[in-house]
Structures are given as structure tokens and as C-alpha cells.
Amino acid sequence: MNQVIFWGTRGSLPVALSRNDVREKVLAALTAANGKTFKTRSALGEFVDSLPFSVAGTFGGNSACVEIVHTGPEHFICDMGSGARPLGQAKIARYGAPNPQTYHIFISHLHWDHLMGFPYFAPMYIPGNRIVIHGCHKQLEEAFRMQMRSPSFPVDYSQAGAQIEFDLMTPNKAHFIAGINVIPKLQLHLGDSYGYRFESTNRTVVYSTDSEHKLEDLPARQACVDFFAKADLVIFDAMYSLAEAVSVKADWGHSSNVVAVELCQAAQAKRVALFHHEPMHDDRQLSRLLKETQRLEQITRGTHQPLEVISAYDDLIIEL
Amino acid sequence: MILSTREQSGVLVVCVNGRLDHVTSELFNSGLSPLIDRCSQENPPVLLDFSNVDYISSAGLRVLMMASNRAKSQKGAFAIAALKPLVQEIFAISRFTLIMPCYISVETACKVLGK
Numbered sequence: 055m056n057q058v059i060f061w062g063t064r065g066s067l068p069v070a071l072s073r074n075d076v077r078e079k080v081l082a083a084l085t086a087a088n089g090k091t092f093k094t095r096s097a098l099g100e101f102v103d104s105l106p107f108s109v110a111g112t113f114g115g116n117s118a119c120v121e122i123v124h125t126g127p128e129h130f131i132c133d134m135g136s137g138a139r140p141l142g143q144a145k146i147a148r149y150g151a152p153n154p155q156t157y158h159i160f161i162s163h164l165h166w167d168h169l170m171g172f173p174y175f176a177p178m179y180i181p182g183n184r185i186v187i188h189g190c191h192k193q194l195e196e197a198f199r200m201q202m203r204s205p206s207f208p209v210d211y212s213q214a215g216a217q218i219e220f221d222l223m224t225p226n227k228a229h230f231i232a233g234i235n236v237i238p239k240l241q242l243h244l245g246d247s248y249g250y251r252f253e254s255t256n257r258t259v260v261y262s263t264d265s266e267h268k269l270e271d272l273p274a275r276q277a278c279v280d281f282f283a284k285a286d287l288v289i290f291d292a293m294y295s296l297a298e299a300v301s302v303k304a305d306w307g308h309s310s311n312v313v314a315v316e317l318c319q320a321a322q323a324k325r326v327a328l329f330h331h332e333p334m335h336d337d338r339q340l341s342r343l344l345k346e347t348q349r350l351e352q353i354t355r356g357t358h359q360p361l362e363v364i365s366a367y368d369d370l371i372i373e374l
Numbered sequence: 375m376i377l378s379t380r381e382q383s384g385v386l387v388v389c390v391n392g393r394l395d396h397v398t399s400e401l402f403n404s405g406l407s408p409l410i411d412r413c414s415q416e417n418p419p420v421l422l423d424f425s426n427v428d429y430i431s432s433a434g435l436r437v438l439m440m441a442s443n444r445a446k447s448q449k450g451a452f453a454i455a456a457l458k459p460l461v462q463e464i465f466a467i468s469r470f471t472l473i474m475p476c477y478i479s480v481e482t483a484c485k486v487l488g489k
Contacts, residue, residue: 269433275396296468300436301443312432312468316396346467353460354429 055257057123062116062137063366065330069115082109108337114368117167128156128232132261138171154182161189163247164197183216190248195220241265243307257374263291282321290314292328311347325362375405383488386418391426394434403437419451419487455483
């Protein structure tokens with residue numbers, strides 16, 4: 055494994071920037087320019103890159119879809135949120151239709167925001183492609199078929215051109231798939247969710263979204279620390295503040311940035327990516343959340359090795 | 375965990391010490407629980423003096439949340455005072471400052487809460 059690409063990072067529901075959001079960004083950029091002139095496009099580009107991320111960029115709005123790039127020829131993808139649409143387009147652009155590919159897709163759970171991109175995942179319509187959908191829910195195949203059934207969707211599942219297979223995995227057991235060991239783990243979420251630990255010969259990535267952590271449950275905490283142990287990257291559901299997660303949004307099945315830092319520090323993970331962003335949070339709020347979480351890591355580090363804290367955004371590419 | 379208490383201006387001031395993390399938070403909870411049992415409209419407000427607390431984790435914050443909820447359900451007053459700067463930061467980052475009354479000092483809290 056050498057890269058992770060985030061195609062969709064938003065929780066619960068895809069969102070898009072509004073006209074007013076874009077206008078605010080333009081206003082902020084022009085205010086920062088303060089009458090400067092730029093002789094070349096490159097100079098302009100440098101200025102834009104110097105602006106805060108919340109002005110020059112956006113965290114994006116697609117729901118969960120993450121690609122783990124392996125050295126082998128087969129593709130590894132976590133979840134089929136709406137980010138699966140640009141992912142599919144990128145694969146078609148790169149490989150073309152007449153070049154069959156194998157896609158391994160790991161599904162955390164069957165809630166719609168994690169499946170809704172599949173009907174827009176272009177490789178599924180191309181004969182010759184092979185798509186293996188891995189998961190731990192018994193209703194895995196039915197959930198995929200159901201969302202493409204009339205009257206919910208105009209194209210029936212039977213119109214898929216690719217060969218689609220379903221692989222029911224066993225939690226807590228290592229599954230050797232195309233050169234990577236994949237271990238699923240049951241997580242606390244309504245209807246159950248599963249995290250996945252991907253281990254190659256030299257790198258470990260953990261995908262853990264839609265998971266609530268009950269702070270009083272010490273055995274569950276330790277199991278989670280073991281699951282994250284020494285990971286190069288942990289992708290973590292940090293949808294709520296801790297105050298929300300233990301009060302008004304308790305039992306809603308999500309976690310916080312504070313618990314992300316605590317668990318990853320205890321697990322001696324190298325890097326954590328805040329993920330499954332709250333749809334109500336705009337770019338400024340998410341940027342602030344990242345800064346606060348980095349500060350929290352700094353002041354609570356103690357004798358731990360530094361943990362790099364990042365916040366995932368659509369199109370982010372991480373070198374492992 | 376034994377928590378020492380004193381009465382000041384009609385407020386029950388509870389002194390908390392050390393680190394409140396996932397290991398010590400249950401002990402903190404068991405020490406605090408009997409004090410919260412008596413936190414009601416008829417009894418003095420309960421104020422936690424955090425001036426000797428060096429660190430609080432999510433598990434410790436959860437104990438505070440449970441105590442606050444119980445106090446509210448009994449129509450009692452519950453608050454925290456004298457947070458060290460680092461603990462204050464953790465409260466702010468976790469957004470506990472939005473849901474938990476925090477005072478700059480025990481004296482300030484007693485002026486507001488005391489009878």
C-alpha cells in the first residue's frame with residue numbers, strides 16, 4: 055500500500071457549496087489580495103496557495119468513499135458513498151473501457167450514505183470488469199440490489215455489465231485479499247458497522263467510520279486500541295464534538311475528534327484523518343476543528359510519539 | 375476516590391486532584407456520586423474546585439456530564455471552577471464549555487451560586 059485517496063469524506067448526506075459560500079470565498083480572496091497585481095499565472099497560483107484552506111479550497115461534499123492504492127493490479131475501495139462517482143470516472147479515464155479491472159469494495163455498513171454512489175460507479179456497467187463487494191452484513195447483496203430497484207432508481211441492478219460478487223467476511227479474522235490482509239471489526243452503530251484494518255508487508259491503514267465509542271466500556275476501548283495498533287493511518291469518524299457525542303447525540307453512532315486523538319495516541323498510530331464530517335459544518339468550522347484537534351494532540355501527547363492529525367477532504371491524496 | 379469537601383458561602387466545594395483519565399474516571403465517579411445524590415433544590419449547590427486537576431480525558435468529561443445531568447434532574451446546581459489553562463483548553467476543544475457552567479475561581483462561583 056502506498057497511497058490513500060479520499061473521494062468522499064462527508065457524513066450522512068452529500069452537501070455542496072452554495073452561491074453564498076462561493077461568494078464569501080471570493081470576497082475573502084480579493085480582500086487578502088488587497089490590490090496586488092500578478093504578472094503571471096504562476097504568481098497568481100502561488101498567492102492562491104498561500105490563502106487559508108477554507109478560502110482557497112473546500113473539504114467537499116461527497117459521502118464516504120476512500121481508495122487504498124496498492125502496488126498490485128487490483129483496486130481497494132472503502133464504501134460506496136457518492137464519492138464513488140468521481141472515483142469511477144477517474145478509473146475509466148485512466149484505464150478506458152476495454153481494459154478489465156478488478157475492484158475490491160469493503161462496505162462498513164448498509165446505511166444509504168455509504169451505498170448511494172454504487173449506481174453511479176461507472177465501472178459496474180462495463181463488461182469484463184470484476185467487482186467484489188466485501189462486508190459482514192448478511193443483507194449485503196440485498197441492500198445493493200434494493201437501491202437499484204424501481205421506483206427508487208431507473209436502472210435495475212440486472213443491467214450491470216461487470217461481474218459482481220459478494221463476499222461475506224468473518225469479523226476478527228484476517229482475510230488475505232490480493233496481497234493485503236484485511237481484518238474486519240464490529241463497531242457500535244445502529245444496525246452494526248464494521249471497521250477494516252488493511253495490512254500489507256510495510257504499511258497498515260485502518261478505516262473506522264460510523265462508530266460510537268462508549269467511554270465507560272474499558273474492554274471495548276482496549277479492543278479498539280488493539281485494532282488501531284501502530285497503524286500508519288487511522289481514518290476516524292469525528293462527526294461530533296465530544297460534548298454532543300456524550301449528551302444530545304449519544305447513541306447516534308458517531309464519535310468525536312477528542313476520542314480520535316485519545317485512541318490513536320494509546321494505539322501509537324502515526325497519523326489520524328478526521329472523517330465523516332458533519333454536513334452542517336462549513337469549511338471554516340472544519341478548519342477550526344482541525345487546528346483544535348492538532349492542539350489537543352500537542353497538549354495531551356505526554357510521553358507518546360507525536361501523532362499527525364489531518365482532516366480528510368475530497369481529492370486528498372496521502373502518501374503512506 | 376475520596377474527595378474532600380468544605381462549605382463556602384452556602385456552596386459545597388469539592389476539591390478534585392490529579393489526572394482524570396480512562397483509568398481514574400470510574401474512581402472519580404464513585405467518589406462524586408454520593409455528593410451528587412444530595413445535590414438538589416433544598417441542598418447547597420455542588421462546585422468542583424479543579425485548581426489541582428492537571429489533565430482530564432474524555433472519560434473524565436463524561437463523568438462530569440453524568441453528574442451535571444443528575445443534578446439538573448434533581449433541580450440542583452452543579453458547576454466547576456478554577457480550571458488550569460491546559461484543562462480549560464480541553465474543555466473548550468471538547469465544547470464542554472458550552473454545556474457546563476465553568477467559573478474562573480471558586481470565589482467567583484460562590485458569589486453567583488451561594489445564598
